[in-house]
Amino acid sequence: MAEKPWQGRFDQPTNKLVEDYSASIHFDSRLYRYDIEGSIAHCRMLAECKIISHDEASLIVGHLGEIQREIERGKLPMETFQEDIHMAIEQRLIQRVGEVGGKLHTARSRNDQICLDMRLYMRDVLCQTRALLLDLQKVLVALAEQNLDVIMPGYTHLQHAQPVLLAHHLMAYYEMFERDDERFADCFNRTNVFPLGSAALAGTTFPIDREWTAKYLGFPKISANSMDTVSDRDYLMEFAAAAAILMTHVSRIAEELIIWSTSEFAFIEISDSFCTGSSIMPQKKNPDVPELMRGKSARVIGNLMSLLTLTKALPLSYNRDLQEDKEPVFNSADTVLSTVRLLAKLLPEIRFNRRRMAEAANEGFSLATDLADYLVRKGVPFRKAHHAVGQVVHFCIQNGKKLQDCTLEELRNFHKAFDSDVFSFLDLATAVDQRTSAGGTASSCVRKAVRSAQLALQTKQESLDEKFARNNEKQPVT
Secondary structure (H helix, E strand, O other): OOOOOOOOHOOOOOHHHHHHOOOHHHHHHHHHHHHHHHHHHHHHHHHOOOOOHHHHHHHHHHHHHHHHHHOOOOOOOOOOHHOOHHHHHHHHHHHHHHHHHHHHHHOOOOHHHHHHHHHHHHHHHHHHHHHHHHHHHHHHHHHHOOOOEEEEEEEEEEEEEEEEEHHHHHHHHHHHHHHHHHHHHHHHHOEEEOOOOOOOOOOOOOOOOOHHHHHOOOOOOOOHHHHHHHHOOHHHHHHHHHHHHHHHHHHHHHHHHHHHHHOOOOEEEHHHHHOOOOOOOOEEEEEEHHHHHHHHHHHHHHHHHHHHHHOOOOOOOOOOHHHHHHHHHHHHHHHHHHHHHHHHHHHHHHOOOOOHHHHHHOOOOOOOOHHHHHHHOOOOOOOHHHHHHHHHHHHHHOOOOHHHHHHHHHHHOOOOOOHHHHHHHHHHHHHHHOOOOOOOOHHHHHHHHHHOOOOOOOOHHHHHHHHHHHHOOOOOOO
């Protein structure tokens, strides 16, 4: 068992229970590549600043690459006594190259080292999340374009409200995910700040060049205050908040897929490959994937609460409490990446029951507002028109009629402004296409929205490709 790098101050070994309790290597080992990447950059900077020799730097860098390959081949055990991935790598380096390996940690602390590792990790997570959101948005826009002529009931309070295009409904989720993407893009800008060089909390006495290392690692700016730097977890909380909002949006579309797939709605059929059966009821086809997506939103929301509570009232600067930031972040990242990836695969495999949707759109007096608007066009004040149509609806309910079944004479019993041209307003397609206000459900509006989205997604794809290129085309983080 290697001696701990901070052991000089102590005359007793660490209690085994303390080692087990305080170790983070079982979850932060996933950061190995980022830790090595940051260490290589730091080492090269030390040589550039003549703090260590170039020969020493070359020796250290070469063996760091070998250690990365050892980890990836499973040849480097991760043991509790090593505490964390940073110490595991440093101890292995010293084993390989001797005392010169101990020079790597010159002018840095584990405090700013872990900040760098997490920011490197989060840059990858944010880029991958945005790329997967882009794929999901493309799927939604493609489905909207394929279903521009499909009419369905729009709902408020889960009651029939007004007819809308299925494409319009799908594009509502495109807009939600667009705002999610904007939040992740904003989070990337605040994540993409270089922390190394802040050391434990006060900076370092060595003549380092933070700008050199930041440029080497692709960071556009360096942090401004060393105390803030080592204790800042804002960017992680911001990611957790954006992830929680995203998963809330996912839970909404998942809920609708679940409802729509019931026999009571029968709007859709989800592919067998995304469903499961029952252990006792042979007829069952359960929408387990959307249900899990709906359920997994709870853990991501919980992770946000964990991070907020963790940092509440925490004094400056670094405290060991902050070790607890990683598992919620890792869990949220894993959950978001896997969920968005799966949702983008599930949606194209859904079959929409167009006829049933149109039938449902005709139910529930969904054209009542159009009937009221008809009277308004005849000069009737809206409130009076609303009241008259409400009476018509009441009459229809009592007599088992739909609005379209009413005769002109029956309608005129409730208001004399009704005339023979009223029946052209009691048509689903007409009702939909009359809603031409910007952002409305008219076919012309939705076609324009789809085309605009397609152009925006193309531009975003190009931008993300550039960002990935600048981020050195790193391997997946999960």
